[in-house]
Amino acid sequence: MTTPRLVDHAIVGSGFAGLCAAIKLQEAGETDFVVLEKGSDVGGTWRDNTYPGATCDVPSQLYSYSFAGYDWSNSYSPQPEIQSYIRQVAADSGTLDRFLFDTPLTDAAWDEAERRWTVTTPRGVWSARFLVVGAGALEEPKLPDLAGLEGFQGEVFHSARWDHGVDLTGKRVAVVGTGASAIQIIPELQRVVGRLDVYQRTAPWVIPRNDRPYSRLERAALRRVPGLRRLYRTGLYWSHEAYVPAFTLQPRIAAPARLLALRNIDKGIADPALRERVRPTFAFGCKRVLRSNTYYPALAADNADLVTDPIAKVTGTAVVTADGTEREIDVLVVATGFHTTDLPIAHHLRGRTGHTLAETWERTGMAAYKGTTVPDFPNLFLLVGPNTGQGHTSMIFMIESQVAYVLDAIRTVRRRGLAAVEPRADVAASWNRSLQRRMRRTVWTTGGCQSWYLDEHGRNTTLWPRSTADFRRRLASFDMEAYS
Numbered sequence: 001m002t003t004p005r006l007v008d009h010a011i012v013g014s015g016f017a018g019l020c021a022a023i024k025l026q027e028a029g030e031t032d033f034v035v036l037e038k039g040s041d042v043g044g045t046w047r048d049n050t051y052p053g054a055t056c057d058v059p060s061q062l063y064s065y066s067f068a069g070y071d072w073s074n075s076y077s078p079q080p081e082i083q084s085y086i087r088q089v090a091a092d093s094g095t096l097d098r099f100l101f102d103t104p105l106t107d108a109a110w111d112e113a114e115r116r117w118t119v120t121t122p123r124g125v126w127s128a129r130f131l132v133v134g135a136g137a138l139e140e141p142k143l144p145d146l147a148g149l150e151g152f153q154g155e156v157f158h159s160a161r162w163d164h165g166v167d168l169t170g171k172r173v174a175v176v177g178t179g180a181s182a183i184q185i186i187p188e189l190q191r192v193v194g195r196l197d198v199y200q201r202t203a204p205w206v207i208p209r210n211d212r213p214y215s216r217l218e219r220a221a222l223r224r225v226p227g228l229r230r231l232y233r234t235g236l237y238w239s240h241e242a243y244v245p246a247f248t249l250q251p252r253i254a255a256p257a258r259l260l261a262l263r264n265i266d267k268g269i270a271d272p273a274l275r276e277r278v279r280p281t282f283a284f285g286c287k288r289v290l291r292s293n294t295y296y297p298a299l300a301a302d303n304a305d306l307v308t309d310p311i312a313k314v315t316g317t318a319v320v321t322a323d324g325t326e327r328e329i330d331v332l333v334v335a336t337g338f339h340t341t342d343l344p345i346a347h348h349l350r351g352r353t354g355h356t357l358a359e360t361w362e363r364t365g366m367a368a369y370k371g372t373t374v375p376d377f378p379n380l381f382l383l384v385g386p387n388t389g390q391g392h393t394s395m396i397f398m399i400e401s402q403v404a405y406v407l408d409a410i411r412t413v414r415r416r417g418l419a420a421v422e423p424r425a426d427v428a429a430s431w432n433r434s435l436q437r438r439m440r441r442t443v444w445t446t447g448g449c450q451s452w453y454l455d456e457h458g459r460n461t462t463l464w465p466r467s468t469a470d471f472r473r474r475l476a477s478f479d480m481e482a483y484s
Contacts, residue, residue: 379421387463422484
């Protein structure tokens with residue numbers, strides 16, 4: 001039997017969340033940690049999503065750590081630049097000597113006798129006092145349930161697992177999905193393929209992307225003028241928070257943004273019939289609001305066709321819709337999102353009772369106290385956990401808020417000489433009841449759509465139904481009275 005290696009903290013994942021945890025633990029003097037990463041590099045989502053046109057839909061100055069600036073080239077950053085940023089921050093942090101790549105977590109079980117987590121990987125076993133999970137919600141691609149898909153003879157791949165070895169020039173390509181990734185991919189493909197079929201289930205709201213390159217003067221000023229980057233970032237933060245009342249209190253407040261989206265359709269598409277097919281039928285904000293200046297012109301191009309009939313099946317060479325139309329294709333791209341309400345990592349975490357977190361959530365629904373801790377899972381901290389997601393602003397703000405809460409929890413445990421802490425079941429249940437009551441007022445519940453925000457029971461278990469400032473206030477200090 002392998003003897004576990006002792007460590008104070010085991011961190012799972014090296015995307016924005018896991019890296020932030022590592023850096024802040026080190027700054028707090030908690031240097032005895034290991035970061036377990038299943039991939040071969042840092043970056044998480046931004047390492048894996050390399051599809052054509054991959055770009056963040058949150059401004060660069062806001063979609064970055066508050067403690068680590070960068071010389072961004074554009075107001076909205078493309079994937080390669082974000083990945084370079086994460087690599088640079090990791091290298092500068094002095095923590096990479098404790099990162100283990102190509103090391104997936106296969107099992108993590110709480111040992112009640114030892115009051116530690118036994119963390120198992122193909123490269124060894126660790127015994128950790130605290131387990132910090134930063135695996136992320138946009139981690140495991142979700143494939144569509146299409147009859148006959150396994151028999152398709154051409155190339156097929158998910159947007160998050162892009163096959164760059166496939167030359168799409170002049171090919172007949174189908175894209176299934178019109179979500180955040182798809183609207184970035186479609187304009188890029190339309191320029192090079194021979195024929196492009198886009199399969200739309202529901203039309204998204206798409207507002208213009210006010211992207212532009214920073215001038216040399218702007219970049220120099222942001223680097224050198226004291227306080228300018230922070231001031232710029234603060235302005236962006238509050239401009240994005242202005243969306244919160246429209247999403248969580250009164251959808252009518254979003255009327256100006258809704259009008260902007262409708263004008264975006266009119267500007268990009270001349271054909272009245274096509275305009276009508278891309279006009280959303282649900283409230284603005286019910287699904288994630290997307291940003292693009294090129295999506296609608298791509299759909300209107302001569303070599304593109306928007307298909308709104310449901311897909312009946314896939315044959316060896318074609319996609320067949322419910323009306324019987326058969327469209328021959330060479331390549332099938334599925335941009336159908338991720339497992340967001342059934343987090344894959346939950347199947348590998350076993351708590352004090354021996355049940356996995358996935359089994360617990362099957363009974364109770366996906367939930368966590370303050371999006372971070374779960375009853376019966378002592379000394380476990382989830383980053384980007386249930387109901388911490390954002391549809392309007394940067395997740396990094398939420399991550400930093402959670403990491404600060406985790407650090408205060410660890411300080412409290414050490415100061416009081418405790419072996420372990422876990423949230424009281426009554427407190428956690430009350431928190432989540434209150435959260436779901438608040439959710440009933442939001443556009444995500446009342447807006448008339450089905451989205452990846454909702455679980456199989458129709459509950460929104462992904463988003464935070466208040467302002468991010470409110471979230472930070474609630475996690476400003478570790479509330480020991482809520483724990484046992």
